[in-house]
Structure formats: C-alpha cells, structure tokens
Amino acid sequence: MPEDSRTTTIQEVKGASHKSCMIKWQKRWENSSTGRTFYEFFPSVEQKRHLDDPDKATYGVILQLQTGYSILNAHRIRVGINASPLCECGALESTEHYLLECCIHEAHRGELLKALHKLCGVTVLDIKTLLNTDDHPYIPGWRETITSELSKYIKATGRFMKKQPVSDKPRSDIHN
Numbered sequence: 703m704p705e706d707s708r709t710t711t712i713q714e715v716k717g718a719s720h721k722s723c724m725i726k727w728q729k730r731w732e733n734s735s736t737g738r739t740f741y742e743f744f745p746s747v748e749q750k751r752h753l754d755d756p757d758k759a760t761y762g763v764i765l766q767l768q769t770g771y772s773i774l775n776a777h778r779i780r781v782g783i784n785a786s787p788l789c790e791c792g793a794l795e796s797t798e799h800y801l802l803e804c805c806i807h808e809a810h811r812g813e814l815l816k817a818l819h820k821l822c823g824v825t826v827l828d829i830k831t832l833l834n835t836d837d838h839p840y841i842p843g844w845r846e847t848i849t850s851e852l853s854k855y856i857k858a859t860g861r862f863m864k865k866q867p868v869s870d871k872p873r874s875d876i877h878n
C-alpha cells in the first residue's frame with residue numbers, strides 16, 4: 703500500500719469532522735419546527751453560513767426582513783409591542799413597504815434598481831429578487847451582488863439606525 707493512502711492528515715480529519723457536523727446541522731435544521739419562514743429563504747445551512755461574512759449588522763437587518771421580525775412598525779406590533787404599525791408616510795410599514803413602496807426611500811430605491819439593472823439585469827424590484835437566496839443560473843455572483851446592493855440601500859435609508867422610532871416616544875399631542 704502506498705504511504706499516501708495510509709496517512710490521514712489533520713486537514714482530512716478536520717474536513718471530515720466539518721462535513722459530519724454540517725450534515726447533522728442540516729438535518730436538525732430541516733426537522734426544526736421553528737424558523738419556518740427563515741427556512742423558506744435558507745434551505746441550506748451552507749447558505750446561512752455565508753451571512754457570517756463581513757458587515758454583520760446589515761446582514762442582521764436582511765435576516766430580520768426575511769423572517770418578518772424587525773424594527774419595522776408592522777413587525778413590532780406583531781411581537782406585542784404596543785406601537786402604531788404605520789410608517790411615517792402613513793402606510794403599513796411592512797417589509798414590502800420598506801423595500802418596494804415607501805415614498806420616503808424612493809431616491810435610494812431608484813439607486814438600488816439602477817445598480818441592480820446595470821450589474822444583474824434586474825428590471826423590476828420584488829421581494830423574491832431582493833431577499834431570496836437563489837443564485838442566477840448564468841450570471842456568476844448574482845446573489846452576492848444583489849445582497850451587497852441591498853445592504854447599501856438599507857444603510858442609505860438609515861431606517862434601521864434609529865435607536866427609537868417616533869411612535870415609541872410619549873405623545874404629548876394626544877393628552878388633550
């Protein structure tokens with residue numbers, strides 16, 4: 703027997719251990735009864751792990767938008783926080799509203815569409831394009847580019863940087 707085939711390197715052990723761990727994790731993930739909304743976007747834990755890459759704060763916001771539990775007002779009321787579900791513009795502040803509709807973020811949304819059209823051939827913004835994890839069958843790096851451009855939009859709008867939404871502050875105007 704050649705020397706090479708009898709020798710197990712540390713890399714091989716680490717690789718096998720990692721693979722075994724990932725399989726277990728994937729099974730637990732598939733069988734888990736919690737996080738179903740999240741699972742729809744992340745059927746593979748390998749995909750989920752990519753979110754450990756740089757800019758955790760913004761990726762965290764993307765995860766919140768995917769799961770429907772964020773500081774957006776329509777989400778806050780869902781988790782029992784007694785606040786108005788409305789956006790400052792007056793419409794229900796849902797994920798769709800924040801990403802696709804709100805007039806407050808219109809300029810940033812225009813920039814997002816412009817960039818995605820140029821880089822990824824996207825002509826219309828929709829939730830699946832922005833928040834799903836599917837890659838493009840022909841364009842390499844398509845999903846990473848969309849996530850990167852979406853991150854820029856999230857940062858540019860500043861919506862998730864506010865420490866306390868207006869609706870949480872005492873409303874002095876409604877006491878009389």
Ligand SMILES: [Zn+2]
Pocket residue numbers: 789790791792793795799803804805806
């Ligand atoms: Zn709005």
